[in-house]
Each structure stands twice: as C-alpha cells, then as structure tokens.
Amino acid sequence: MKKFTRLSMLLALSVALNVIEASLPLFNGYIPGLKLGLANIVTLFIIYKFSLKDAFYVGILRVFLVGILRTGLFSTTFFFSLSGVLLSIACMYLAKNLFKLSIIGVSIIGSIAHSIGQIITSILLLQMTSMIYYLPWLLLFSIPTGILVGIICKQLVKFYDEVLSFE
Amino acid sequence: MNKNDIKLIIIVLFITVMLFSLSLFQKKASIANVYHENDLILEIDLSINKTYEVDGDNGKVVIEVLNNQIRVVEENSPYHLCSKQGFIGNSGQSIICLPNKIIIELPNNELDTEVS
Numbered sequence: 001m002k003k004f005t006r007l008s009m010l011l012a013l014s015v016a017l018n019v020i021e022a023s024l025p026l027f028n029g030y031i032p033g034l035k036l037g038l039a040n041i042v043t044l045f046i047i048y049k050f051s052l053k054d055a056f057y058v059g060i061l062r063v064f065l066v067g068i069l070r071t072g073l074f075s076t077t078f079f080f081s082l083s084g085v086l087l088s089i090a091c092m093y094l095a096k097n098l099f100k101l102s103i104i105g106v107s108i109i110g111s112i113a114h115s116i117g118q119i120i121t122s123i124l125l126l127q128m129t130s131m132i133y134y135l136p137w138l139l140l141f142s143i144p145t146g147i148l149v150g151i152i153c154k155q156l157v158k159f160y161d162e163v164l165s166f167e
Numbered sequence: 168m169n170k171n172d173i174k175l176i177i178i179v180l181f182i183t184v185m186l187f188s189l190s191l192f193q194k195k196a197s198i199a200n201v202y203h204e205n206d207l208i209l210e211i212d213l214s215i216n217k218t219y220e221v222d223g224d225n226g227k228v229v230i231e232v233l234n235n236q237i238r239v240v241e242e243n244s245p246y247h248l249c250s251k252q253g254f255i256g257n258s259g260q261s262i263i264c265l266p267n268k269i270i271i272e273l274p275n276n277e278l279d280t281e282v283s
Contacts, residue, residue, distance in 0.1 A: 099171060099175075100169070100171050101169070101171050101172055101175065102168055102169045102171070102172050104168050104172050105168075105169075105171060105172035105175050108172070108175060108176065108179065109175070112179065135186060136183050136186035136187045139179060139182060139183045139186070140180075140183045142179070143176055143179055143180070147168075
C-alpha cells in the first residue's frame with residue numbers, strides 16, 4: 001500500500017514535470033522533438049528504486065494522462081511519446097543491468113532511446129523519412145540533457161535512501 | 168560519473184560527428200530539374216551562374232543560379248512563396264510554385280552528372 005501511494009505520487013510528479021517542461025520556451029520550434037526530458041527523472045528513479053514493471057506502469061499512465069491534459073489522446077504526439085517512453089524504459093533497464101554505467105550513463109541511454117523511438121514512429125506512422133536528418137542533432141543534445149536528468153536523479157536517489165527509507 | 172559513462176559519451180559524440188559529416192557529404196546537388204505539371208522542361212547545371220526563364224501558368228518564372236545554389240527571382244502568384252523561399256542548394260530540397268505549377272527539384276543522383 002505504501003508502495004502504491006509512492007508510485008501514485010511519482011506519477012503525479014512526472015505529469016507535472018511534463019506540463020512544466022512544455023511551457024518552457026527554451027528550445028521550442030528549432031528542432032522537432034527536442035526537449036529536456038525532465039519527466040525521465042521519475043522513470044529513471046522508479047527503475048532504480050522500484051521495478052521494471054512499475055516503471056512501465058507509471059510511464060504508460062503518464063503518456064495517457066498527458067494525452068488527456070495537453071496533447072490529446074491518440075494524436076500523433078501521443079504515439080511519439082508512447083514509443084519514446086517504452087523504448088527508453090527498456091533500454092535504460094538493459095543498460096543498467098548489462099553495462100557498468102552510473103545513473104548518469106543510464107540516463108543518457110534513456111535520452112537517446114527516447115529520440116530514436118520517436119524517429120522510428122515518425123517514419124512508420126507518418127512516412128516522414130526526412131526526420132532521420134534530425135537524428136544527429138537529437139543525439140548531440142541527448143548528452144547534456146541526459147547528464148542533467150542523471151545528476152538530478154542521483155540526488156533524488158540519495159535523498160530517498162537517507163531520508164525516506166527510515167520512516 | 169564513472170569511466171564507462173565517459174566512454175559512452177565519447178562513443179555517442181563520435182557517432183554524431185559521423186552522421187553530421189555523412190549528411191554534409193551527401194548534401195551537394197550539382198543539377199536542378201525544373202518540372203511543369205510533371206513534365207521535365209529544363210535541366211540546370213548548378214556550376215554555371217546564369218538566369219533562366221520558364222513559362223508557368225501565371226506567366227514567366229525567372230530562376231537564378233549563383234554559386235551552386237538556385238532560387239526563384241520573379242514569378243506571378245498571390246503570396247510569392249517560392250521567391251520568398253530564397254536559395255536552395257542541397258540534394259533532396261525543392262522549390263514548389265503551386266500557382267504556376269512549376270517545381271524545381273535537386274535530385275540525389277550525382278553520379279549521372281559526373282559521368283556525362
């Protein structure tokens with residue numbers, strides 16, 4: 001029950017982060033699909049502190065909630081997010097268990113997988129093969145955004161271990 | 168951050184640089200094809216600086232080639248979208264003048280022009 005409550009709070013947090021991120025005019029418009037990926041902090045945290053199954057539940061529910069709130073259910077943006085989230089969770093889990101990466105490295109892998117998932121969907125769904133030209137840009141930007149998300153998540157894990165687990 | 172993270176970053180940067188150089192290498196168009204309603208009416212060599220005139224549905228369309236790039240200088244249309252677009256020079260790009268039914272395409276097959 002405690003776990004269920006915590007996961008619900010994390011889900012709410014990830015939706016909030018997604019909405020906040022959409023309102024930041026930081027990179028809007030220059031390169032399609034480019035964003036900080038703040039909601040990935042929550043996904044990454046769940047992979048580390050809960051389980052793969054929980055990460056998938058929260059990730060998929062987040063895409064549905066953001067779809068209802070902001071982008072519209074079953075719109076193209078919805079399918080972009082869904083494919084990005086699913087591929088990034090799978091890749092982050094594999095990277096965490098197969099390679100000796102720290103949380104920052106795993107976060108970069110997640111960021112890259114999210115970009116690749118979106119590009120694959122845009123090619124399959126919209127036949128936009130020209131999206132592939134944005135891949136080098138997305139790869140380049142996935143390094144700083146991945147590091148940022150990784151550092152925040154590292155602090156979050158530390159905080160969780162020190163404070164919340166003593167309850 | 169540990170050693171493997173840095174290795175990962177270096178690998179990703181390497182792939183990015185590879186992809187960038189690949190796209191730069193591919194993106195040099197040497198010829199331009201001008202179509203009017205799907206009929207090829209003019210083939211332009213982009214290495215020669217010259218001005219061309221073709222007949223569109225709303226009158227003459229003036230096309231200019233300068234430094235391996237091509238643009239539409241003058242045309243008669245409501246919004247002048249294709250003359251506002253400016254120069255293009257990479258293969259795969261195109262200028263479409265819909266009111267005049269004129270399409271300028273920069274094809275990818277550079278090998279054909281190198282042979283001739």
